[in-house]
Amino acid sequence: MKLPVVFLLFLFGFNILYAQNYFGGELRTIDSFTYGRFEVKYKVARGTSVLSTFFTYNDFEKCCSEWNEIDIEILGRYSDDIQTTTIVPRQFTYNSHTKLDFDPAEDFHEYGFEWTPDYVAWFVDGKEVYRQTGEHISTLVFGQKIMMNIWAAEWVPWVGEWNPELLPFFAKYDWVTYYDYTPGEGNYGTDNNFTFSWKDDFEEWDQEKWEKASHTFGGNRITFSPDNVVFKDGLMILCLTDADHLGYTDEVNPTIQWARLTDSTISVAFSEKVTELSISNSANYSIPGLKIKSVKPWDNLRGVEINVSEPDTAQAYNIVVFNLSDMADPVNTKLFDSASIIKATPLSFPVKINTGANFHYKDFLPDQVWGPTVEYGHMDGYENSYPAVDAANSEDDSLFKAQLEEVVHYNVRVPNGAYNIELQFAEVKYEEAGKRIFNVLIEDSTVIENLDVFAQAGINSALTYNFENIRVDDGILTFYFTNWTQHPVINAIIINPVATSIADKDIISPLPTKLKQNYPNPFNPLTKIEFYLAENANVQIDIFNTAGQLIKNLTTQKMVKGQHAVTFNGSSLASGVYYYRLTVAGSKDVFSETRKMLLIK
Numbered sequence: 001m002k003l004p005v006v007f008l009l010f011l012f013g014f015n016i017l018y019a020q021n022y023f024g025g026e027l028r029t030i031d032s033f034t035y036g037r038f039e040v041k042y043k044v045a046r047g048t049s050v051l052s053t054f055f056t057y058n059d060f061e062k063c064c065s066e067w068n069e070i071d072i073e074i075l076g077r078y079s080d081d082i083q084t085t086t087i088v089p090r091q092f093t094y095n096s097h098t099k100l101d102f103d104p105a106e107d108f109h110e111y112g113f114e115w116t117p118d119y120v121a122w123f124v125d126g127k128e129v130y131r132q133t134g135e136h137i138s139t140l141v142f143g144q145k146i147m148m149n150i151w152a153a154e155w156v157p158w159v160g161e162w163n164p165e166l167l168p169f170f171a172k173y174d175w176v177t178y179y180d181y182t183p184g185e186g187n188y189g190t191d192n193n194f195t196f197s198w199k200d201d202f203e204e205w206d207q208e209k210w211e212k213a214s215h216t217f218g219g220n221r222i223t224f225s226p227d228n229v230v231f232k233d234g235l236m237i238l239c240l241t242d243a244d245h246l247g248y249t250d251e252v253n254p255t256i257q258w259a260r261l262t263d264s265t266i267s268v269a270f271s272e273k274v275t276e277l278s279i280s281n282s283a284n285y286s287i288p289g290l291k292i293k294s295v296k297p298w299d300n301l302r303g304v305e306i307n308v309s310e311p312d313t314a315q316a317y318n319i320v321v322f323n324l325s326d327m328a329d330p331v332n333t334k335l336f337d338s339a340s341i342i343k344a345t346p347l348s349f350p351v352k353i354n355t356g357a358n359f360h361y362k363d364f365l366p367d368q369v370w371g372p373t374v375e376y377g378h379m380d381g382y383e384n385s386y387p388a389v390d391a392a393n394s395e396d397d398s399l400f401k402a403q404l405e406e407v408v409h410y411n412v413r414v415p416n417g418a419y420n421i422e423l424q425f426a427e428v429k430y431e432e433a434g435k436r437i438f439n440v441l442i443e444d445s446t447v448i449e450n451l452d453v454f455a456q457a458g459i460n461s462a463l464t465y466n467f468e469n470i471r472v473d474d475g476i477l478t479f480y481f482t483n484w485t486q487h488p489v490i491n492a493i494i495i496n497p498v499a500t501s502i503a504d505k506d507i508i509s510p511l512p513t514k515l516k517q518n519y520p521n522p523f524n525p526l527t528k529i530e531f532y533l534a535e536n537a538n539v540q541i542d543i544f545n546t547a548g549q550l551i552k553n554l555t556t557q558k559m560v561k562g563q564h565a566v567t568f569n570g571s572s573l574a575s576g577v578y579y580y581r582l583t584v585a586g587s588k589d590v591f592s593e594t595r596k597m598l599l600i601k
Contacts (some may be wrong), residue, residue, distance in 0.1 A: 019217070023239075023243060025229040025239050026211050027147070027236060028146065028147040029146045032058070032145050035116055035180075036114075036181045037178070038108060038113055039149070040173060042104075043109075046076050049149075049153060049162040049542070050166075050169050054148050057144050058145075060551075062129060063088065065089050067087055070115055070144070076169070078408070081098070081409075084224070085138065086136065088136045089362050096130050096483050097482050100124065105367075110123075112177075114190055114194070114596060115302070116183075121190065128565060128567075129591050135333060145152075145300065148176075150228075150240045151245075151264045152170060157369075166272065172235045172238070173238070174201075174202065177196070180197045184571075205231050228241060228246055250332065252576065254326040256270060257272045258342060258373075260344065261317065265305055266305070266319065267304075268319065269302065270304075270402045272327070274325060274326055276301055279301070282306075283293070284322045285320070291308060301327075316432045320337070322335065323335060337524055350494055352494050353493045353494075356383055356401075358383060370409065373572070377411065379410075380407060381405055389428050392462065393457065400491055403428065405488075406514050409478065410493065411477070412495060414475070419472065422494040423448075423492070424491045425453045425462070427460075427463075428459070434453065436452065437450050437451065437452050438488035453489070513537075513584050516530040516532075518595065521598060524570070524600055526569055528565050529554070529582075532562070532563050535586055537558070537562050539585075541556075542580070543568060543579070544581065551578065577597070580596065581593070581594040
């Protein structure tokens with residue numbers, strides 16, 4: 001259960017009688033829907049504390065015995081993440097984070113979820129990314145309205161610091177589609193169990209289908225205003241603004257958010273996207289005491305890298321930017337802006353971080369929150385103490401008396417190169433396998449898949465993973481945690497640089513292509529088949545009976561590197577043993593593996 005989400009959504013749909021200076025937008029259907037496939041195409045807003053959402057919600061009158069909610073929440077602080085959530089009666093919350101291979105604020109993408117009596121599954125660009133089953137799904141039974149909103153949360157660890165200088169924000173929605181749940185009769189979605197019902201392309205406001213909201217809820221910094229739901233150029237645009245600039249209008253000049261010096265490079269972040277012409281011109285910058293050698297805009301045009309002459313480590317520097325123009329129509333131009341330059345304080349190796357506590361332990365650095373002024377830290381998550389723990393398998397017992405929980409990102413600034421990494425975990429809460437399962441990615445590669453610390457090490461026992469020759473090319477070593485059951489935890493991170501002769505060798509992929517045992521097994525009638533791809537490849541999954549006859553081809557398509565899952569429905573088959581085979585045509589060879597599964601009716 002994620003308490004911040006519950007707190008933030010408490011009293012959702014009820015007016016709160018206090019003044020707020022900022023306004024968001026929300027569009028919701030007049031009618032409610034029970035089961036189906038819900039899809040949207042939209043581009044989210046970028047900014048800390050801001051969320052751009054698509055979800056269904058039971059607009060109940062009495063909290064909280066009829067709470068039903070299914071969420072897609074994309075946090076503006078991340079450039080690679082989607083959060084998927086269900087909330088059921090008594091405010092029990094089940095959620096996960098999934099890593100995206102694109103920035104959701106840079107372009108339109110399709111998102112959706114299937115809500116059935118047996119599962120809720122989420123999709124990104126047509127691919128299933130996460131699925132929930134279990135007893136709580138049977139309590140998602142109340143009709144829910146389809147909703148979209150943009151808002152600013154007060155829970156800083158979850159969404160980041162609120163910064164009104166970044167206003168206005170805009171989330172742009174291209175269309176919404178709803179499919180009825182018609183098992184055995186449909187032609188769309190998982191096992192063709194869904195049938196098209198309607199689609200709104202947002203050419204105009206259909207007032208028989210949608211209404212604009214004018215309320216707020218606990219934990220929300222803003223109030224929803226009908227003026228901040230705008231239909232324009234075939235889009236529905238949700239706006240987050242101050243009280244003086246409601247609607248789809250941008251009259252705010254771009255500004256410098258921060259500037260940071262590392263070696264001879266100054267990274268400068270702006271409050272919004274700016275024109276490449278205005279930030280590519282070296283004449284638009286002045287750094288007293290330093291000579292500008294070159295200027296390179298970030299790919300997303302939200303910042304720039306400036307290469308300068310050798311700086312004096314004892315001197316403080318400031319940067320001045322002239323003629324900074326944004327992408328608004330009409331354009332807003334900041335004629336002059338300045339900022340003090342943050343100086344990097346490089347870490348000493350080995351880097352050891354006590355991720356579970358904000359104090360030093362031996363030569364382990366304390367945990368902290370990530371930001372432009374620090375060399376390392378976490379995004380989302382919180383430190384939790386377990387003073388009674390006596391951890392086995394470790395000489396550093398204190399590392400396991402506290403741990404970082406619900407973390408999404410952990411970032412460490414390091415010079416470009418290759419590193420050996422040690423990660424330490426302990427399960428100090430759940431005394432049963434299957435209660436906490438999560439993945440760990442390093443530099444966008446999955447290095448630990450379906451980690452169940454209790455299953456591997458038991459309760460209150462240290463579990464260590466080592467990874468060699470992990471390469472960093474952008475100055476930031478990035479760890480990402482995605483959870484499947486409950487939330488990820490980590491106790492310590494240790495980083496050592498690799499000698500040059502070793503680092504120059506080819507880096508071996510942390511995980512090979514692998515087919516997992518289906519789950520559940522035995523099953524009736526649905527089961528999930530998971531597999532991991534070591535590279536982009538052509539994938540085929542087939543189902544056979546015990547005589548070797550092909551029963552069904554589940555999929556034949558090209559898939560990207562990483563974890564995947566497909567669902568098999570055996571409702572049309574008799575009880576018995578069946579086999580599923582994964583065939584992967586990679587760049588160098590063909591991988592094939594077959595496993596057995598049991599259908600019991």
